[in-house]
Amino acid sequence: MSCILNIETSTNVCSVSVSQDGACIFSQEDHEGPNHAVKLGTFVDEALSFADSHAIPLDAVAVSCGPGSYTGLRIGASMAKGICFGQDLKLIAVPTLELMAVPVLLREEVEEGALLCPMIDARRMEVYSAVYDRALHEVRGIQADVVDAETYREYLDRGPVYFFGNGAEKCMEVINHPNARLIKGVEPLAKWMFPIAERRIAQEKYEDVAYFVPFYLKDFVAHQPKKLL
Numbered sequence: 001m002s003c004i005l006n007i008e009t010s011t012n013v014c015s016v017s018v019s020q021d022g023a024c025i026f027s028q029e030d031h032e033g034p035n036h037a038v039k040l041g042t043f044v045d046e047a048l049s050f051a052d053s054h055a056i057p058l059d060a061v062a063v064s065c066g067p068g069s070y071t072g073l074r075i076g077a078s079m080a081k082g083i084c085f086g087q088d089l090k091l092i093a094v095p096t097l098e099l100m101a102v103p104v105l106l107r108e109e110v111e112e113g114a115l116l117c118p119m120i121d122a123r124r125m126e127v128y129s130a131v132y133d134r135a136l137h138e139v140r141g142i143q144a145d146v147v148d149a150e151t152y153r154e155y156l157d158r159g160p161v162y163f164f165g166n167g168a169e170k171c172m173e174v175i176n177h178p179n180a181r182l183i184k185g186v187e188p189l190a191k192w193m194f195p196i197a198e199r200r201i202a203q204e205k206y207e208d209v210a211y212f213v214p215f216y217l218k219d220f221v222a223h224q225p226k227k228l229l
Contacts, residue, residue, distance in 0.1 A: 009076030010068025016043035019194035066215025119167035127167035
């Protein structure tokens with residue numbers, strides 16, 4: 001198994017953790033944000049000091065890749081890339097919406113055959129969302145949704161759908177379906193990144209450190225010559 005430095009900055013919460021052998025062994029969180037520019041460097045220094053003091057060599061850095069806050073994702077990605085360059089480490093991208101499903105699966109009693117729909121607030125009745133099954137297989141990819149009664153009906157008509165994240169509660173009144181379930185208090189945090197990050201390592205699914213960008217810039221970068229980036 002691997003030792004991973006995990007960085008999560010996609011929302012107002014700033015969090016950093018160290019995971020090893022399928023467990024979180026160090027974690028720091030700031031919920032008073034957005035304070036990423038102030039807190040992230042301190043948290044990373046503390047995490048690296050913890051790993052050094054316990055003689056635990058890092059194997060990779062995992063960072064949330066969005067969707068989420070433009071500024072937060074940029075700060076997190078810059079920090080992660082800097083560490084990877086400086087210490088010659090692998091870089092792992094963890095989709096924010098997939099990450100949010102981890103604590104739901106670990107802590108909640110999710111009904112058999114249910115689907116998971118994490119939501120990140122995009123203001124008004126708009127959210128970024130995706131749909132996953134209980135094995136975290138993608139049923140519907142990440143989209144920017146304007147939520148009304150029909151947005152998720154095809155999934156709700158099949159069975160229970162769990163909605164959670166900072167965009168979920170505002171949507172429940174308009175979704176208004178007997179199969180809709182709301183879970184409050186779910187946030188993307190670094191301490192929950194290790195199951196996804198370790199799966200990426202097993203798959204040898206790493207990012208190119210030089211050209212990695214978060215979710216919000218992917219379409220732009222795809223159309224630019226690399227020599228311009």
